[in-house]
Amino acid sequence: MLGGLGRWLRAAGYDTVIAVGGLPDRVLVTRCAEEGRILLTKDQHLAQTVMGTVPIVLIPGERINQAARALRVSLEIDWQHAPFTRCLLDNRLLEAAPPHLAAQVPERSRVAGGGVNGHTAEPVASVLQRYEQAALPEAFRPTRPTAAGPGSECCAGGAI
Numbered sequence: 001m002l003g004g005l006g007r008w009l010r011a012a013g014y015d016t017v018i019a020v021g022g023l024p025d026r027v028l029v030t031r032c033a034e035e036g037r038i039l040l041t042k043d044q045h046l047a048q049t050v051m052g053t054v055p056i057v058l059i060p061g062e063r064i065n066q067a068a069r070a071l072r073v074s075l076e077i078d079w080q081h082a083p084f085t086r087c088l089l090d091n092r093l094l095e096a097a098p099p100h101l102a103a104q105v106p107e108r109s110r111v112a113g114g115g116v117n118g119h120t121a122e123p124v125a126s127v128l129q130r131y132e133q134a135a136l137p138e139a140f141r142p143t144r145p146t147a148a149g150p151g152s153e154c155c156a157g158g159a160i
Helices: 002-011 025-035 044-050 064-073 121-133
Strands: 017-018 037-041 057-059 151-157
Touching: 002 017, 002 037, 002 064, 002 121, 025 037, 025 044, 037 044, 044 057, 057 064, 064 121
Parallel strands: 017 151, 037 057, 037 151
Antiparallel strands: none
């Protein structure tokens, strides 16, 4: 689930590293510390172990929409931050294709032409808008063991 959440953060324009499975916890924590990132995790043991060493958010629930609402509250994530400015796969900032190459960009990959990774831009934008407007029930407020202010970079996907 955190890999999917990481892609939604990228869709909203956030610099998000998605950790590959199987990385040791200390590698995730070290990377977050070195890069000034916030560790997002569902692992309670990891959250307790690293508390105080890096900013961390323990993500509640089992669904991405619950996690998105939790980040909206705990980190003040703006889901309309800078939509469609990062690649969902590799996190790079997107650039406009030069006019002479624009025709070679596959139709499904063109935001203006209607797509991001096979999704039309309108549904992706509407999901980001729903995440932005969603109120979070008290029962799903995330645990936030350490402070992590707005503007910090996000890490997701098993963690980073």
